[in-house]
Amino acid sequence: ARAMGADRGILIQTDEDVEPLAVAKLLAKVAEEEQPGLIILGKQAIDDDSNQTGQMLGQLLGWAQGTFASKVEIAGERVKVTREIDGGLETVDLKLPAIVTTDLRLNEPRYATLPNIMKAKTKPVAKKTVADYGVDVTPRLKTLKVVEPAKRQAGIKVGSVDELVEKLKGMGVA
Structure with a gap:
């Protein structure tokens, strides 16, 4: 982020597995200190894929x-967020400060250049702890077990629509 334009960073160090609610609480504390006008988060985390932190932070x-922004337009004290929904596109008009979670269609990824990577090394990173x-980042969830789903049974081919309907009736579907 510093190589792509951020002036400084904050690293919150922990040895714990941090659940989405704890991340949201930490980000809320950072937001109270920093007073940003807009917080942009990814849609989902790569560790648990839960899609909760942004909503909890809000x-x-x-x-x-x-949420799921594919377009973001800031105008004065407001931000318009366009997102894809089942029926097309929806645009919401939000008063700042606001939280926006992104969709992969929001922008084309920008890659850091070597000179900016070198400059980033001199930009400060405040190291903090929980x-x-x-x-309190104590996990509230406990994984009891993880199992693979049952193997799928092979399908069958039918010769006609009538035969398909009879098979479905036999399964209690039709």
Whole structure:
């Protein structure tokens, strides 16, 4: 992020597995300190794929939120977020400060150049701990077990629509 234009960074260090609610609480504390006008988050985490942190953060801060943004337009004290829905596109108009979670269609990825990567090394990164923010990151969920789904049974071919209907009736579907 620093190689792509951020002036500084904040790294919150922990040895714990941090669940989405704890991440949202930590980000809320950072937001209270930093007072940003807009917080942009990814849609989902790569670790648990839960799609919860942005929504939880919006609730904790009491800020408006636009999720799955494919287009973001800032105008004064407002932000318009366009998102894909089943029936097409939906645009919501939010008052800043706001939370926006992104969709992969939001923009074309920009890659850091070597000179900017070198410059980024001199930009400050504040190293913090969870204790600095007073947030309890104790996991609230416990994985009891993980099992593979049952193997799928082979399908069958039918010769006609009537035969298909009879097979479905026999299975209790039709």
